[in-house]
Amino acid sequence: MSFITRGFSGRGRERDDRLPPGQTLVGDFPVLSAGPTPDIDTADWAFTIRTESGVDHTWTWDEFMALPIEDVTTDIHCVTHWSKLGTGWRGVALDTLFEGVDTDYGYTMAHSYGGYTTNVPLEDLLDGKAWVAFEFDGEPLDPEHGGPARLLVPHLYFWKSAKWVRGLTMMEEDEPGFWEQNGYHLRGDPWKEERYW
């Protein structure tokens, strides 16, 4: 859509092919959350995948840290128009976590400490597309950025990368999570600008 605002020339001219439409590069790391930052001790932390048959696959922090760990360098894109390129993370791939999980369902609801939820199709979590991350830029993940561990689904807008994640529940059909009930798109592909529904 071409619509010119008088007098506006813009300053952020350095376009980068890695920047999806409508996004602006930032150097810092903005924080967006709906409520207070939960304080979660790793001694109390656990991650659970619950299947349709009611089976829970649960990892304590120590069990989780004993899994194969991957280094991930990736771009991240927030629905509020900022992007950060080449961010460095460490985490466990969802492929690893799902290795022993028997499910026929195609959708998941991610649940967080503090009550946040977000829905993610299973195919957006597997095949090297998503991690449960516990380090950012070589440091333990700050609580305000989701520490001790958050979901990392970098090919979707960052509200899908649930902070303070504690598990996934398998769902037969897609259902909206927290921001999805509050106006955000059900899937959230930055390249298609799936911001709001």
Next chain:
Amino acid sequence: MSADGIAAPPGASPLAAIRAVPRAGWHVATVAATHRETPNASRIELDVDGWPGNAAGQHLDVRLTAPDAYTATRSYSIASSGDSTRVVLAVDKLPDGEVSPFLVDDLRAGDQLEVHGPLGAFFVWRPAVESGDDRPVQLIAGGSGVVPLYAMAHAHADASDPTPFRLLYSVRTPRDVYFADEWRALAAASAPLQVDLVYTRQAPDDWPAPPGRITREALEAAVIPAAERPRVYVCGSTGFVERVADWLVGLGHAPGDIRTERYGGT
């Protein structure tokens, strides 16, 4: 793994909740007026063709397009609410910003831009007759974070809503108070509102407290006690919101009662 706290809006199924939110769209906006709100901020009144109205606390995206089709989009809280197609913003100029300096310094009546919205269905307040919730409301703002809270207080006064409202507002100096005259009028209106100011850099001459960042003790003294189960809306910079929300939880407020909006990044 049941959801608790913030993720469980009461009373509605998820899909019913989705249908309850009006669909956001792009609209052409014409600037009706701008004026200096504070030394660093402007109030911008927009006439928005086809605007469906908005709830107090919602935001919108502003899109500016340059002659060579370059665009820049930013999110701003809305200072107004209701059915009107007149939409009010109050924009703080960010140092090194690309969009906010243009909006604050260059935009003038008659200019046009695009807006997308209304957006957000969580950081909103609706009168008790609509929401069925008559719990008291505590608003806590840092700097320009007062904009969506002003919309809530204004909607509260417009509705002559009996819900007790209290605002705690942290600003650098008296000149940095957004909506200074309006707060006086709202505090004098029939809807109950108490306004408490904290000055961080410079206070008025006769002010009882020296300027300085808000403390946990000052916060405790100026907010509705946790025992009264207020709904709390906190908006400001990330550091401000993190500090305040942590203290509130420490003072016994349930995390699920505290809604936050952080102004971070660019």
